[in-house]
Amino acid sequence: MQTQTILFASRPKGEPTAAQFTFKTIDVPLPQQGQVLLKALYVSVDPYMRGRMNEGKSYVPPFEVGQPMEGGMVAEVVESQHPKLPVGSVVVGSLPWQEYSLSDGRGLQPIPADQAPLSYYLGLLGMPGITAYFGLLDICQPKAGETVVVSGAAGAVGIVVGQIAKIKGCRVIGIAGSDQKLAYLKELGFDETINYKTTPDIAQALAAAAPNGVDCYFDNVGGTISDAVYNLLNKHARIALCGQISNYNATEAPVGPRPEGKLLVTSSRLQGFIVSDYLPRWPEAMQQLSEWYQQGxxxxxxxxxxGFDQLPAAFLGLFHGENTGKAVVKVAEPSSR
Incomplete structure (x- = not known):
């Protein structure tokens, strides 16, 4: 059979464009012993994928020019020669950007089809939710009554961070880029919100929102927003460094205030992390996140x-703040429903 795939065409300089992607029709053979044929249902687009477009060593291998893009995907088994993955199974894993693909089953995790929307296994109950869980609870270790600041608060990770912080009894300040996003954060229980695009003085707005200083900072964006947060750190503050999307498309190393002095005088801890660091503990996070979701x-x-053909546009939209919550592309409905 034939299927469409999206190839990584070239490495970008600065912000990626549609020129980085090429559509191609390829043959997909039928599964042999130990293999399954998968139909893509939902495909995840994530900021970390921008780093994979660069050449050089990182925490995940770079995309190869001329080869299919790949990322998180929920897919359905439509033909099977695999003893543990029968037809009709729904799985999540890292797969090539193809409407149909072959797999030997390695790296695929079967998921229940009736406990939450399938796409949630790319968001709340998947990598972004797990990132929020460990970054906040393991690194920031928030205590009831403390002030937690979340940058990129209306993104896939940020909205989960803020809600977990509220579960733990904290005062939560969310920073996002539109009034619509701020209204949604208020619905989720955030105590204070700041629109970084329309606020003339971020440092002043943060100081007003956090009169007692900042105890925990979950950093998704870096840049001038983080510079402002560092000025408000309390003694023994904790910072989880999750992302730096404000710098991902920079063609030169950004220069700005250096945080070391602030960290020193407040005895604060700054720790970068990658969610795969916690891979052995993912089931713990998924179970707790699922419980909190089921409990409301x-x-x-x-x-x-x-639409499969909208994958590049959905990815590029991440760098303009077009998404609230998790950005996913719906490719198809499950055959079994």
């Missing part, structure tokens, strides 16, 4: 784009 303590929003 966690709400989630997605920005769902329809």
């Amino acid at each position: 303590h966690l709400k989630y929003q997605e920005t769902v784009t329809e």
Whole structure:
């Protein structure tokens, strides 16, 4: 059979464009012994994928020019020669950007089809939710009554961070880029919100929102927003360094205030982390996140784009703040429903 795939065409300089992607029709053979044929249902687009477009060593291998893009995907088994993955199974894993693909089953995790929307296994109950869980609870270790600041608060990770902080009894300040996003954060229980695009003085706004200083900072964006937060750190503050999306498309190393002095005088801890560091503990996070979701303590929003051909546009939209919550692309409905 034939299927469409999206190839990584060239490495970008600065912000990626549609020129980085090429569509191609390829043959997909039928599965042999130990293999399954998968139909893509939902595909995740994530900021970390920008780093994979660069050449050089990182925590995940770079995309290869001329080869298919790949990322998180929920897919359905439509033909099977695999003893543990029968037809009709729904799985999540890192897969090539193809409407149909072959797999030997390695790296695929079967997921229940009736406990939450399938796309949530790319967001709230997947990598972003798990990132929020460990970054906040393991690194920031928030205590009731403390002030938690979340940058990129309306993104896939940020909305979960803020809600977990509220579960733990904290005062939560969310920073996002539109009034619509701020309104949604208020619905989720955030105590204070700041629109970084329309606020003339971020440092002043943060100081007003956090009169007692900042105890925990979950950093998704870096840049001038983080510079402002560092000025408000309390003694023994904790910072989880999750992302730096404000710098991902920079062509030169950014120069700005250096945080070391602030960290020194406040005895604060700054720790970068990658969610795969916690891979052995993922089941713990998924179980707790699922419980909180079932109990109504966690709400989630997605920005769902329809159509396989819209994958590049959905990815590029991440760098312009077009998504609230998790950005996913819906490719197809499950055959079994």
